[in-house]
Amino acid sequence: MLPPKPPRSVVGRQLDKSRKIAASRKDSFVRETYRLGRPAAREKAKEWFNRFPKAAYWTQVESWRVLDGDVIEFTMRRLPTAD
Template sequence: MISRPRDLAGRMAGRRTRDDGYLRETFSLPREKARAKARDFLTRYPKQAYMSGVESWRELPDGNIEFTMRRLRSAD
């Protein structure tokens, strides 16, 4: 089996569990739908209460935007 750095990174990411109190959701949508989804997410989970935001994003070769939104589990 030929291993590439990308394969190793994928395996390591699969093992990692984040226990930092955030819930994450990843989406892959066309640009305009991605903007609308992010706005909707931030409206439902305001930054002041949930510390929500876009954690990461990238443009895929097919033109879609892949992005990860994060928020705290609760505002209490």
Template sequence: MSFRPRDLADRMARRADAPDGFVREKFARPREEARAKARAFLEKYPPAAYMSEVESWRELRNGGIEFTMRRLRTAD
């Protein structure tokens, strides 16, 4: 059974929409504000309870940082 790249892309696109239980919030801030925002997020939603983390980040052309924070909806 052979697969085309398009088949794989379609499968991955369907999976991306599947709920995984995490809430994601995306931010774009200057570098120091980004650090403060991430720190505040982790204090509000502690990783031990919410599995919170910086999911992804990138440096913008203007020197700022764009990042995505994720956490579970509720803590146990």
């Protein structure tokens, strides 16, 4: 048996809280979020890794999720410069 789902108001407050924490981060990473079809999403991620090599920029896919219609929403993260 599955546990009951929390009320939407509770979920909404938790999301607002986590978004405020994320917005207040004081790190130096550059982030960009995309919503693209699966093939285009792969190409965009490859483009980032080619343009900003992981070893120098700490490039990574920070988060991703699959939306309706096989659309991928993902956030790429990297350092602004490589020394």
